[in-house]
Amino acid sequence: MTIFEKIINREISSYIVYEDELVIAFLDIMQSTKGHTLVVPKKPYKDIFEIDEKTLAHLITVVQKITKAIDSKFNPLGINLLNNNKESAGQTVFHFHFHIIPRYKDDQIRFNFVNNMDKLTALDYEKRASLIKEALL
Ligand code: AMP
Numbered sequence: 001m002t003i004f005e006k007i008i009n010r011e012i013s014s015y016i017v018y019e020d021e022l023v024i025a026f027l028d029i030m031q032s033t034k035g036h037t038l039v040v041p042k043k044p045y046k047d048i049f050e051i052d053e054k055t056l057a058h059l060i061t062v063v064q065k066i067t068k069a070i071d072s073k074f075n076p077l078g079i080n081l082l083n084n085n086k087e088s089a090g091q092t093v094f095h096f097h098f099h100i101i102p103r104y105k106d107d108q109i110r111f112n113f114v115n116n117m118d119k120l121t122a123l124d125y126e127k128r129a130s131l132i133k134e135a136l137l
Contacts, residue, residue, distance in 0.1 A: 002095040004040050017069075022055055023062045028099065033107050035070045037100045039063045045096045047085040063098050076102035080111065 007014040008024055015027040017037060028036040039062055045051035051059075067079055082099040084091040103109065 002044060002093055004038075004093055004095040004097065005044055008040075008042055018062060018066055020062070023059050025062065025066055032109060033076070033102050033104055035074045035076070035100075035102045037066055037070065038097045039066060039100065040095060040097045046094050047091065047096055048083065049085070051096045059098070063100060067100050070100060070102050074102050076104055078103040080109070082111075 003012070006012045007016075007026060014029075016024060017027065018025040018039075021042070023039060023041055025037055025039045028038050030036065039059060041051060041055050041059055043055065045055070048056075063081060067081070070076070071079060080099075080101040080103060082101060083097070084099075101109065
């Protein structure tokens with residue numbers, strides 16, 4: 001059982017900010033920034049590959065609501081949404097969740113994208129796009 005199931009079952013304490021039949025949201029214990037919140041389905045889907053569409057669709061509307069609530073009360077400069085899938089991508093709790101991370105001046109959070117544009121040809125882009133489109137058929 002993951003730590004999030006224990007939170008859902010009230011076996012361990014947490015700071016719950018929202019709950020309905022399908023979804024729960026509580027403060028991330030780390031509080032990477034003020035108001036850092038996790039939105040979690042009550043069923044223990046491991047990651048984006050497991051969660052069912054209906055639950056995900058509902059969950060993202062809850063993410064939006066809570067993002068707006070955080071924005072109105074903490075007045076951050078911006079807000080990042082983050083979802084890690086699998087250990088190599090930084091997932092540490094294997095129960096699907098979205099992070100809502102309000103951003104403030106000098107908050108030390110860094111998401112570094114790598115720009116590979118100068119190493120790629122148009123053909124590289126074409127091939128990558130084709131593979132994704134093929135899988136979507
Ligand atoms: P991730 O690395 O994306 O799997 O995120 C897992 C998150 O769960 C981390 O940001 C942790 O700080 C958070 N976390 C772990 N245990 C608890 C807990 N008991 N209450 C609230 N958040 C937690």
